[in-house]
Amino acid sequence: MRKTSESPLPRIIIEGVQKTYTLRHSNSFKESFVARLRRKRTSTSFTALNDVTLTVHEGEAIALIGYNGSGKSTLLKLVSGVLRPDAGRVRTRGRVAGLIEVGAGFHPDLSGRENVYLNAAILGMAKEEIDARFDEIVAFSEIGEFIDTEVKHYSSGMFVRLAFAVAIHTELDILLVDEVLAVGDAPFREKCNAKIRELVSAGKTLFIVTHDLGMVSEICNRGIVLRQGELIFDGAMPEAIAALKGSR
Numbered sequence: 001m002r003k004t005s006e007s008p009l010p011r012i013i014i015e016g017v018q019k020t021y022t023l024r025h026s027n028s029f030k031e032s033f034v035a036r037l038r039r040k041r042t043s044t045s046f047t048a049l050n051d052v053t054l055t056v057h058e059g060e061a062i063a064l065i066g067y068n069g070s071g072k073s074t075l076l077k078l079v080s081g082v083l084r085p086d087a088g089r090v091r092t093r094g095r096v097a098g099l100i101e102v103g104a105g106f107h108p109d110l111s112g113r114e115n116v117y118l119n120a121a122i123l124g125m126a127k128e129e130i131d132a133r134f135d136e137i138v139a140f141s142e143i144g145e146f147i148d149t150e151v152k153h154y155s156s157g158m159f160v161r162l163a164f165a166v167a168i169h170t171e172l173d174i175l176l177v178d179e180v181l182a183v184g185d186a187p188f189r190e191k192c193n194a195k196i197r198e199l200v201s202a203g204k205t206l207f208i209v210t211h212d213l214g215m216v217s218e219i220c221n222r223g224i225v226l227r228q229g230e231l232i233f234d235g236a237m238p239e240a241i242a243a244l245k246g247s248r
C-alpha cells in the first residue's frame with residue numbers, strides 16, 4: 001500500500017515522443033505519376049513533436065501552452081490515443097475522458113439523448129449508470145428540449161456543452177481538454193471552469209490546451225510550453241507564461 005508521505009502516482013508518462021506528419025504535394029494519381037517521372041518529391045515530412053518527455057501526476061492541473069502550430073493538439077491526441085507516436089511512448093493510468101475536437105465522438109444522425117448514451121458508453125459507463133445520471137447531464141448541458149433533436153442541427157456551443165456534461169459525469173481520472181471550451185459562451189465557460197476546479201480539488205488530473213492564459217493561470221498549477229515541437233519549459237504557471245511570451 002502507498003504511504004501518504006510518498007509523492008502522488010503518475011497518471012500520464014510521456015517518454016521521448018516524436019510525431020512526424022507527411023505533407024503531400026499532389027492531389028491526384030496523375031499528378032503523383034507525373035511528379036515521379038520528373039523525379040519531383042510528392043511528399044515531405046514535418047516533425048510536429050520532437051523528443052518530448054514529461055510525467056503528470058494525480059491531482060495535477062497542467063496547461064499545455066504554445067503559439068499556433070507548436071504541437072499542443074498533437075501531444076494531447078497522443079495522450080488520448082487518437083494518434084500514435086512514431087518514436088517514444090505514452091502511457092496513461094486510469095480512465096481518460098477527452099474533449100479534443102468539437103463534435104468528436106458524436107454521431108450526427110442520432111439525437112442528443114442517443115449521443116449521451118453513446119458517448120458515456122465509450123467513456124466506460126454502464127447503461128444503468130447513464131440512466132441514473134442522465135437528467136443531471138442534460139441539466140448541466142442546458143440543452144433543454146433540444147436533447148431529442150439530431151445533433152447535426154446543433155451549434156458548436158451545444159456540442160461542447162453536451163460533450164463536457166457527459167465527460168464530467170463519468171468516473172474519470174484524467175480529463176483532457178483541447179481548446180473546445182472556447183466555443184462556449186462566457187457563463188457556460190465559467191461553469192466549466194468551476195467544475196474543472198472541483199475535479200482538480202478531488203484529485204483528478206487535468207491536461208488542458210488553451211490560448212486563454214487568464215483561465216489557466218487561475219486553474220492550473222503547472223505549465224508546459226511547446227515551441228516548434230520542442231518542450232522548452234515545464235514549471236510554475238507565471239514562469240511558463242513568461243517563457244511562452246519569450247518564445248516567439
Ligand SMILES: Nc1ncnc2c1ncn2[C@@H]1O[C@H](COP(=O)(O)OP(=O)(O)OP(=O)(O)O)[C@@H](O)[C@H]1O
Binds near residue numbers: 046067068070072
Ligand atoms: N494531420 C496533419 N497532417 C499534417 N500536418 C499536421 C497535421 N496535424 C497537425 N499538423 C501540423 O503539425 C503542427 C502542429 O500542429 P498542432 O495542431 O499540434 O499545433 P497546435 O500547437 O495545437 O496549434 P494551434 O494553437 O494552432 O491549435 C502544425 O504545423 C500543423 O500544421
